[in-house]
Amino acid sequence: MKTPRYLVEDLYTADPSAHVFDGKLFIYPSHDFESGVAENDNGDHFNMRDYHAYSMNDITGEVTDHGVILDVDDVPWASRQMWDSDVAHKNGKYYLYFSAKDKNDVFHIGVAVSAKPEGPFIPMKHPMMGSYSIDPCVYQSEEKEHYILWGGIWGGQLQRYRDNKAIECGGEPADNEPSLCPKIARLSVDMLEFAEEPKDLLILDENGEPLKAGDHDRRFFEASWVHKYNGKFYFSYSTGNTHKLCYAVSDNLYGPYTYQGVILTPVVGWTTHHSICEFKGKWYLFHHDCVPSGGKTWLRSMKVVELEYDKDGKIITIEGTR
């Protein structure tokens, strides 16, 4: 799978989160559609209403669409913009973590539960207590603890918070100040809430200094993902307005992480978003671009390509325009 493969042709899909459950590959993307909302810096044109789940027995094989697994109308607290999501498994139950705006247009993270990885998922009545911003991903440790990571600036509203509290005049730090960090928290035993106060996941440069807010080529924007390779944690993310997928590594899940480089150069479209998953002995990068829609930034299509490391564990950069 050295040549990228588009996975779905009949719907627009983005932000794919891939996991292997019971030997089968499951993918949980956002579901883009033409809602007619004008494009702006808040991302209002990403006006998604529901999620589908997909599965594959083989990376080159058939992709099964399991249909709608959660609809905004079934989430009592949500109003619009069902953005990036992820799914975790514990004790025979599957937990869908998703970003959505509440009735006051504030982003939170919701949880929905199912007995099957393909759903449908039943949402909780309230968002996770103390949750804010977007783009959750869940990492299961070797000790079977689960951790949630998230955050996104600009339309993702992370700049409206400091120390997990909303601030009166939300904004990004000055260019020479440390950039805003993605967040991490251990999940509660029942998987429905944070088990601790969320912490900053720090990304350092080659001199051990936090990446600066003005370093748009490297600083965190959105799209958190964690995987472990050869005993090290790899935190990967999007740089947003410079359109790259980058990564940083650490010996500890909580960091600090040290910036390493680019995983994927800019794709056709504005956003770039991904997951990294090992399946049948190979590593894959799931991501999206806007080629099939003719470049419409709000109509994206998910794809997969093999991801390779060099002998030192560095990820070999993939060209986004391939």
Ligand code: FUB
């Ligand atoms: O799909 C909506 C938003 O676009 C996601 O939540 C972001 O990461 C970006 O891909």
